[in-house]
Amino acid sequence: MTEDKVGAFVPGPRASVAGAATGPLAGLRFAIKDLYDLAGWPTTYGNPDWARTHPMPGSTAPIVTMLLEAGASVVGKTKTVELAYGLTGENVWHGTPTNPKAPDRFPGGSSCGSAAAVASGQVDFALGSDTGGSVRIPASYCGIFGIRPSWGAISLAGACALGPSFDTPGWFAPSAALLRRVGEVLLPPGNSAALGPLLRPGKPWANAEATTAEALAPALARIEALLGPALAIGLAPEGLETFYEAFRCASAAEVWAALGPWVAEHKPSFGPGVGERFAAARDMPAQKAAEGRAFRQVAQARLHALLAGGAVLAFPTSPGPAPLLSADQATQNSVRARTMGVTAFAGLAGLCEVSLPLGMADGAPVGLSLVAGPGRDLALLALAERFAS
C-alpha cells in the first residue's frame, strides 16, 4: 500500500475486499466514495456525526458487489463532501483531498476522494456519485474521465441519498477505455444506435471562461471530424440561471425530505457552507420547489425530444478550472451557481454525461462533456473511447 499523499481516503483503517479471481475487471483495484455501504466498514457520509449515529453496514451496496464479482478489488473508501452536499470537495473533518493535477486548487466534489485517488494513480478506477455535478465536476477539475450515467440505469441501493430523483452513481478512470470497461459491467444494454449529430449549445460555451472555451475548442473540432459539423443550438432561451434555479429549488425540497429529519434530530456539526445549504433546503418555499419541478418537466421534454434520435451535446463540463484553495466563500458560491446552470441539463433531464480531460486552462485541467439521451450510456462511452484513442 503506497502512502496516500493526496489524502484521497477516509482516515483510519483502509477498507479492503478482494474481488473475484476471474472476470472482466480481474486484477483491477478500485475505491468507493464513502456513501456506499461496504459490509463491516462504517459509512461516514463525510461527517463524524453521521458515522456516529448510523449502525455498521451489514451488507454491501449492489453496485459494489457487481464490481467485486467482476474481479475488481476494493482498496479503500474515499472522502466525500459532507452528505455529498457541495461541489468544491472541501471536508474539514477528514481533510480536503489534494487535487493531484493542480495542488493549489480544490479537487472538486462531492466525490473528491475518488477523483483524487484516480488522478493520483492510487487506484485503477473509483466510484463516486452525482446529484448536481459531483462526479462531472471533480473529473473536470482533476483531469480524468468521469461519467454520470442516465438516471435510474444503475441501482443506488445501499448508497446514502441526497436528492433521490437526481441522484446517480458514477465513476472515474484515467482512460476512456477503462471508463467503458467498468460501464460494461454496471450498465444495462440500453440503446446502442449510432450517435449524432453533434450539438453545440451556445450558453454553456458562452458561460465558460475564455481560457477554458479556447482550451476545449480543438477537442470539439476533433469530435467534429468523427460526427460531422457541430450544429449550434440554443437549449436554454430562458437562461442558464433558470436551469440552475429549477435544479436548486426542486432538489432542495428532496434533499430536505431525505436528510432533514436526521439533521433536525441530531443537529450535526458541519463545515463551512454545508450547514448553510441545509438551512436553505429546509427554508425552500413549497411554491418555489413546485415551480422548479414544473420547469423540470419543460426541460426534460425539450432535452429528451432533441436527443431522442441520438444527438450529442458537447460543452465545457465546468465553466473553468477548479477554484483556488484561497477563494473566499462568495467566489465559491458564484462559481457554484455558474457551474450548476450547466450541470443542470443532465440533472434535470436524467441524461448521461461523460467528462473527458481534454484541455488545460490557466495551468489546470478542464473537461469537455458529451451528453446523450437516457439509456445511451454505453454508446456514449464507446464514442468517448473512440474519440480519446
Next chain:
Amino acid sequence: MTEDKVGAFVPGPRASVAGAATGPLAGLRFAIKDLYDLAGWPTTYGNPDWARTHPMPGSTAPIVTMLLEAGASVVGKTKTVELAYGLTGENVWHGTPTNPKAPDRFPGGSSCGSAAAVASGQVDFALGSDTGGSVRIPASYCGIFGIRPSWGAISLAGACALGPSFDTPGWFAPSAALLRRVGEVLLPPGNSAALGPLLRPGKPWANAEATTAEALAPALARIEALLGPALAIGLAPEGLETFYEAFRCASAAEVWAALGPWVAEHKPSFGPGVGERFAAARDMPAQKAAEGRAFRQVAQARLHALLAGGAVLAFPTSPGPAPLLSADQATQNSVRARTMGVTAFAGLAGLCEVSLPLGMADGAPVGLSLVAGPGRDLALLALAERFAS
C-alpha cells in the same frame, strides 16, 4: 359552374367525376393537378406534346380514388408547369394561372392551377404534387394552406414522375381544418406522439427578405405560446447553397432518368426555362449527382435524428412573396436558388412540411412552414389546425 377567372383549369372540357354519396369528405369539390390520371380524361402534364404522345388513361390514380370514395367530387384538372419542372407556375401553352391574392405576381408552381383554384374559392381543396417545393411554394405565394407529406406516405401510382425519390403528392385547402380532413383520408396513421420543441433554424430566416421575416415573426411568437420558446438551431453549417446544390444535382439525375428518354425521343417544345432545365439535367455530371446523393445521406441522418423525438422546425416557406410577373429570367433563377436552399430540407430528408398563410409582405402573401419528422404528418396537421384556429 362559375367562370374560371383566374385560369386555374386546363383549357378544354372540364373533367368531372362524382364522389361517393357518403363519406368524410361528402359534398366537397376538388381539383387535381394535371399529372394525375383520371380514367377517360387526358393527362397533359402541362405540355401539348406530352398529351399528344400518351394514351388516354384507362384508370384513375389511387389517391384520387381514395378521395372519390370518401365523398369528394372531381370538378376539374388544373394547370401544372410543364412536366412539373419549375417553381413560378408559368405555362405558356395553357396560360399561367393568375395569383388570386396578388394578380401582378406569379402564382407559384409547379402546382399552380391547384393553388389558384383553391385561392380563388372555385374548389374546396385541390391535389398538387411536390418534388422541390411545388406545393409549398404556391401555397406560400397564393396565401393558402398546403402540405407536402412525408416521402412515401401516400402512393404516387397513376401520377407522372419527375424525381421519384423526391416526389410526393400534396394538397391545398383554404383552412387548416380542411387540410387535416383530407389528410385523414389519405394518410396512414403514422406517429401521433406530441410534437415539440419548436426549432428556429437560423439560415432559412436569415435567407428570407426582411419584410417576410418581419411579417412572419408574430406567427412564430404565437406558435411559441403553444409549444414553448423556439430554440435557435444551425441546421446547415455547410450553407443553404450546399443543400440546394445537393438537391439540384441528385434530383437532376433522377429527372433525366425518368423523363429524359421521352424528351430525347420526342424533342418536345417547351416554354421559357423548362427546356434549359432539362438540358441541365441531361448534362449533370455523374460525379456531381453522386456527391449530391452523398450529402443527402448526411442531411437525412442529421434531420431525422434531430426530429426523431417530435421537434418541429419553423421558418418562412419561401424567402419572399411571389416574384412579379415582370421579373426577368435571371431574377427568377436567383429566386429559385434561394428558395430551394430551404425547400431542400424536406426534399432531401423526406420530411413532412405544412405551409400556413400567416403573413403579408409587400402586399402579397407569405407562408410559415412547420416541418416534422417522417410519419408525423397527422400530428403536424393537428398542430397546424390547433394553431390556426
